[in-house]
Amino acid sequence: MRHECRLLYFWFKMSAGPYNYSYIFKYIIIGDMGVGKSCLLHQFTEKKFMADCPHTIGVEFGTRIIEVAGQKIKLQIWDTAGQERFRAVTRSYYRGAAGALMVYDITRRSTYNHLSSWLTDARNLTNPNTVIFLIGNKADLDAQRDVTYDEAKQFAEENGLMFVEASAKTGENVEEAFLETAKKIYQNIQDGSLDLNAAESGVQHKPTQPGRTNLSNDSQTNRDNCSC
């Protein structure tokens, strides 16, 4: 057990180590199943397109350090399962997100039609300053386009969202979407509209451990003591 503790300690050291970054921003990626959320994350963190990406059953976690206005910022990105049956569970992950990337597939209108429902969740479950960025993915499949740029652009404007069409396959605009979101969050911090002290700002000013999340406020009920 001592050995295990030591290893854990090292792991902690690495994950919370003295990296020179000033902020941690938490992002979530949401949207229908199969719109390419995980591929966007993969493209952003690894600069590679993941063909045959399996459906995410759970919440993937990725991280990357970026620079905004000379400040190093660590992005902690939570990529959520898109399947409807997990919707109730993935709602647990919205809280404390500084940025939400809401993704649809330009070749499947249904994924676009569901945006208002995703947007409702994002608005209800995050704080008012959370930057919501709309991404129309699969821009490389222009021939199969089912949603026009203008239509989505208008939707974004009506709802006050930032918007690009991107391609996780070619990498087009992927970097931009993640970075523009960070810039906007950073700007919100600079002009004071995002209160870092608020528990759910999604921004940490000091490096801490990434993944520790209890999905609910209550402390863990230890069911091992439950006798039947």
Next chain:
Amino acid sequence: MELTPHVQEKLHAGHKLTAVVEAGLVQDFIKNTRVVALIEVASTNVKQGGEQALLIFLTARVPVHSAIDLSIEQVLPVDTNLKCEIDTSSLDVDTDVLVNITSGKVRLLFEMPFSQRTNAFVSEILRAAEVVSKRRGPPPEFAWLQPYQKSSTPSQDPASPGSAPTTAETLDGLGGDAVSLGDVSVDISQNLPSTYPDPANCNTENSSVHTENERSPDLGVNRHSIATGLSPTPIAARESHIRYQMAMREDAYTDIQEFTVFVGTWNVNGRSPTVGLAEWLAVDAEPPDVYAIGFQELDLNTEAFLFNNSPKEQEWLNAVLNGIHPKTKYRKVRLVRLVGMMLIVLVQEKHLAYVRNCAIDTVGTGIMNKMGNKGAVSVRLDLHNTSICFVNAHLAAHQEELERRNEDHDCIFQRTCFHLNITSNSPPKTIKDHEHIYFLGDMNYRINPCDMNIREVASSGEFKLLLQHEQLSQQKNAKRIFHKFKEGNILFKPTFKYDVDSDEWDSSEKARQPAWCDRILWYGDSITQLEYRSHPQLQISDHKPVSAIFMAGIKVVDTRRYRRIYEEVMKKLDKLENEFLPQVTIDTTEIILEPVKFYQSQTKYLTIANTGQVPVQFEFIKKLNDVSYCKPWLTIRPYSNFITPGEKCDVSLEVLVDKQTAAQLNSGVDQLYDILVLHLEGGKDLFITITGDYERSCFGSSINALVHMNKPFRDVPVAKLIDLESKQPKELSEMPYAVPKELWYLVDHLHSHGLQVKGLFTHPGLQKEIFEIRTCLDEGVEHQVLPGSVHSVAEALLLFIEALPEPVIPYSLYQAALDATPNFSLCKEVINKLLDYHRNVFEYLMAFLKELLNHTEDNNLDANTLAHVFGSVLIREPSAMAGSSDRRNQNQAIERKKQTFVHHFLMND
């Protein structure tokens, strides 16, 4: 763990172990254990006495148990190339010290524990390096290290019994088929330059630079070491690594651009600049990019000597600024002066933006080894990406003071130290830490007496003969001074000593012999000397000024490529970081249960395999607003655990619908469906869906619902079951039973077969039979016969009563019932408050129990036992209170009250 004896065993006869430490060799983000030993040749060997070297051992296991665990990976001689620095930039890592050891192109970063041993070890290396730097005579050849280097081949030195089996053993251990130690270090050969740099031959090193770069550490992860699981410790020094990686890739983002560097030196003999200096500084057609102009004996006044201020400084600076090339504009980078020695560095205005990290230092080697009448003044700077150092020296004078000059030279190299304030986290730099070094000044080396008339030959222009007797060249050729420095061919007359304002040799009494006192040497690749000359036209001093023009290849950063490579490095580090996130695979994300029956447990298994590179701590966590991480009918064991890389953990998922959970499933409030969230500490979450069908049963159904079912439970449609269980059922039977028929079957069976059975209600039944009874009751009892023994039927009866969602004495009357126990009539009042069917059930059961007591002689039952058994199932506390009263004696008091309550009805009435 004591390493010393094991390492000692690896050494050859006559070699002494000075210090040893276990350290983590950091390659990218991976730390691998190494044993680093400082060894020394025994001092009895006079020729090689005091030579030291570092041996770096691979470790087959940690901790090291014997010499067999150690195999030599690297041999680094402690020579002038070896540097050992503590990386001060990451001192905030509280437990470990980062130690950089470099030798030529070999750069190793070790993480050492913050301990006495580490401290001692590093001190020993620093001391050894200092000894080397002060060493006189030709550089050592380190021939004694050859056996260690040879130990990387199977042809072993027979004198080393320890090494041969070691190599073989390690090879076997890895299952390698290679014939050399090279296999042991599969990763090392890719990741580490293992070339042993020959300190004596700078050309060899230069020519090998390229290949070494190709073999230099890359970001590739040392997967082998991860797989073996020998403490694959990711470390924290990311910033340090970025710097390191960028330095390793410098060639990829820099271009060599040619810069002309003008270096001039003049001993001005205390004179003022009464003449223009253009004849010295601006004789070339094109203006140089950089000027480094050194003066000696600028001011011979005592004032200057003692207080180091001199009006001459400004006079000569002005003269320089007026004398430099008029074709372009220059800006002063630095001016440094110590008494009479002054060095001015200028660059063309357009280059100023690319000059960084300027620093100066002065070293006095005069009286008491600190006065500034002799010594050196130096300026260092980074021009684009090339570090440059200019040293203006004035060494000891006089023909016979050769050794003092040599000592001054040593002293300047040892003591000159630049502190870079701007980036305080980089260690101080010495002269030798620079890529380009220009050493200029009045070196004062003379021409040794010979059978020539020095003056005549010096005037004739036949310098070749004379130069053979020239002290500086002799000392340099003997490798006593200016090791690895170069000097151009001297094609000019000796620059010392002239009568002032003339070109005549010294006509004074002293009649000093002519000498090439004023010299310019350089060190560094990619520097070509274009000119090396004197300027005899300037006659105001007893020395003539000397100048040299160099074509220097400066590494200019291509911003675009730099950015790209920087991002590449960052990206790779990010990638590594992501790879170091905990990763697991699970054998399934969908668990489908076979039909689940009441009280019959079912267990499924989930295998969690740690497929990542770090240990994983997993835990099933709660979803938003849930009180627990899974539904109450599910038990996960273990719900949290630790898995090391490559290991697996089986998790059991036991589903049991019992008396507490059946009612919810019966009424449709709950379903056999749950999404479990498997959280990896510091990483992702996985969802596991568990689904199944629950076969509803009369067990767990309510009295009120059951009395309205006049056909077997199984034949009642689910919708009707749910309706009947709701608060206000729409469809009630017109002819409800007085008590549930299932209860009647159970009691009737016992009445018929159990009245005389000993131990009824105290002897346990069989689970299998209870399941059969349950199925029989649900599917319809034929011929009023239940399967199984009476004991099983008795237990089924208790289970049936206990599983009622609303107890016979309803939760609302729980407290009233307990309060009524002192008095039978109060108890009867509670019963009168019961709704019809509940009262029926209660009275029906009491009547049955009384009947049982009529057969006490046969069944040995007594009222107390029956009251206790039935009290606990008829009267149940609301679940909200169950948690709060968990103290044992309180529970006992409650149990006693329940017993008393029932006891009243058995004895009275």
